[in-house]
Amino acid sequence: MVTIADVARAAGVSPSTVSYVLSGRRSISEDTRRRVQHSISELGYHPNAGARALASSRTNVLALVVPLRTDLNVPVVMQFVAATVTEARTYDHDVLLLTKNEGPDGLRRVAASAIADALIVMDVETSEPRLPVLRSLHRPVVLIGVPADPGDLTCVDLDxxxxxxxxxxxxxxxxxxxxxxxxxxxxxxxxxxxxxxxxxxxxxxxxxxxxxxxxxxxxxxxxxxxxxxxxxxxxxxxxxxxxxxxxxxxxxxxxxxxxxxxxxxxxxxxxxxxxxxxxxxxxxxxxxxxxxPAAELGSLAVEMAMRRLDDGGQAEVRLLSPRLTERGSTGPAGT
Amino acid sequence: MVTIADVARAAGVSPSTVSYVLSGRRSISEDTRRRVQHSISELGYHPNAGARALASSRTNVLALVVPLRTDLNVPVVMQFVAATVTEARTYDHDVLLLTKNEGPDGLRRVAASAIADALIVMDVETSEPRLPVLRSLHRPVVLIGVPADPGDLTCVDLDxxxxxxxxxxxxxxxxxxxxxxxxxxxxxxxxxxxxxxxxxxxxxxxxxxxxxxxxxxxxxxxxxxxxxxxxxxxxxxxxxxxxxxxxxxxxxxxxxxxxxxxxxxxxxxxxxxxxxxxxxxxxxxxxxxxxxPAAELGSLAVEMAMRRLDDGGQAEVRLLSPRLTERGSTGPAGT
DNA sequence: CTGAAAGCGCTTACAG
DNA sequence: CTGAAAGCGCTTACAG
Missing domain, CATH: 3.40.50.2300 (Response regulator)
Structure with a gap:
């Protein structure tokens, strides 16, 4: 396994410099950066996720809680999941899949063991029983759907x-x-x-x-x-x-x-x-x-979760306006 | 955040003892175990995933690589995914979702950064182009489907x-x-x-x-x-x-x-x-x-991945025999 | 612009 | 049966 120390040695710098090249959190001379980047790709270095999470308290993982019922529309769920994963990758995040039937304990477990930075929750009910737990997690939560009282939880859905x-x-x-x-x-x-x-x-x-x-x-x-x-x-x-x-x-x-x-x-x-x-x-x-708009909702949910992670931003309820497309299956009445 | 040290203090033992109670890797007096368990649930302790992964080089995460096409049968994919997640939880593992279009680099990234312990790969082609990468990962891989030359990769599918x-x-x-x-x-x-x-x-x-x-x-x-x-x-x-x-x-x-x-x-x-x-x-x-048998395949895949993780077991190709159920849409010809 | 070092929270030999 | 301590591989103040 290639570690940051290996890269540092190969590039003739300290491990911290490698770390800073990766994070961009401080300015690095062009020459040093190049040598480090070169060693990284030379060695095929990828930071160890556990070590990074431990040191930074950021996992770069989003937890997605999906319903796995069959009375819900499966293609819609799939489109949503696909968009979520794809969008998450653009923020350098991965997606952990949780099922709704893991229940409140599962949510607590994921938050407490710091497996994910934020949660996206599908299939929200009007009087959503998971709301108290979700609020207690102290992590950004994005709900797909709008409960009666969202409080400080972010929601997104079609209107x-x-x-x-x-x-x-x-x-x-x-x-x-x-x-x-x-x-x-x-x-x-x-x-x-x-x-x-x-x-x-x-x-x-x-x-x-x-x-x-x-x-x-x-x-x-x-x-x-x-x-x-x-x-x-x-x-x-x-x-x-x-x-x-x-x-x-x-x-x-x-x-x-x-x-x-x-x-x-x-x-x-x-x-x-x-x-x-x-x-x-x-x-x-x-x-x-x-x-x-399943795909739009998926990427929006990720975007909103990321924003809350970064700026600690405000909660919001975002409703997408419906779009109607005529395709000929509707016509004047009584013709 | 509750740490193992907090639990140890509350139970009047050392952190290592708490760790051993959790892992069961050494015998603990009944009395100590009880005190520790009590403190754990009292405090709502969940081990930090990153720290655990770093120390043990086990993440308790399975990566599932799914196709997100629409020309594949979506309900079948969903059933499979659902079964995989559910079965993984019985082994105390979570599931990370990767899409097929992350490609070889994505697979390398996941393996090199130790995000997951093993991979389950759906939608395998006969001359599967990802085979070389998968073999190079040095992690257990279970393929859903059978390529022309599986080599030392484990496969499971309907026959x-x-x-x-x-x-x-x-x-x-x-x-x-x-x-x-x-x-x-x-x-x-x-x-x-x-x-x-x-x-x-x-x-x-x-x-x-x-x-x-x-x-x-x-x-x-x-x-x-x-x-x-x-x-x-x-x-x-x-x-x-x-x-x-x-x-x-x-x-x-x-x-x-x-x-x-x-x-x-x-x-x-x-x-x-x-x-x-x-x-x-x-x-x-x-x-x-x-x-x-999408659900059976999903749980079998997890089972096989876990076995390879634990015993380092042999590769195998497992084909489930087809089961035909008559429901009246077939009858004698020419009546 | 860069480095040495502490510390994140676990696991696991080592010791008794 | 239990504890003290090293070490996993990072990040990030602290220093210069």
Missing amino acids: FTAAGAASVTHLADLGHREVALIGPSPAVYKRGTSYAGRFLRGFRQTATKRKVRAGSFPCAPSYDALRACLDDVFAKHPGVTGLVVHNEAILGPLLSELNRRGKQVPRDISVLAVCPEDMAEAQSVQLTSIAI | FTAAGAASVTHLADLGHREVALIGPSPAVYKRGTSYAGRFLRGFRQTATKRKVRAGSFPCAPSYDALRACLDDVFAKHPGVTGLVVHNEAILGPLLSELNRRGKQVPRDISVLAVCPEDMAEAQSVQLTSIAI
């Missing part, structure tokens, strides 16, 4: 309330008077997952304002559940002409079922999806959609 | 050759004389991804042996690509009565398309899927399938 509103506005503008929201699994609502409730609220408020009849239909991610859900929609809303789908897992099956039932999109019924862009494009009918 | 064979055997036994394999995206074959080629080989060999006419049709993960692919299948194999689908992303769309074309499963055409169990069960028709 789901605005997204819910935008979905109704779009359909109302097209003349639809009766719409249905096909939402996430009942389990997601039961858990009080932050985004589900916020979307629904925006959806309902705007429906009232725009005098659009609106119903909400949670749907479990299975073919049978979807069929039952659609039956329910058409029974309760015989005049429905617009569907807002906030449930990525059943997008494909939904389009098949509509087709099987002889409903053409958008002629007979408009469909607006809330999902990642690529998913909206990959369906049998290209879907008008409000994007779930 | 895809046997799986390909089993798929044909199942259909041939049911009397099918002409079958088509709808495989992974052409990009997957082009890349030489290990499992795709192995499955195809088993499929072809057994088709020849059983005198079954067989064709192979790679399919990109989009609705349009699927339609074109099916057109191709029926053009080249007008007498086809069995479909083997080794491409999870297009399972749902495939069933919709068959339905739209008036082909009933399994009356008109049998469908056998290669995918995780829950996916086979979630389709509009419950699918007879050969399971992709």
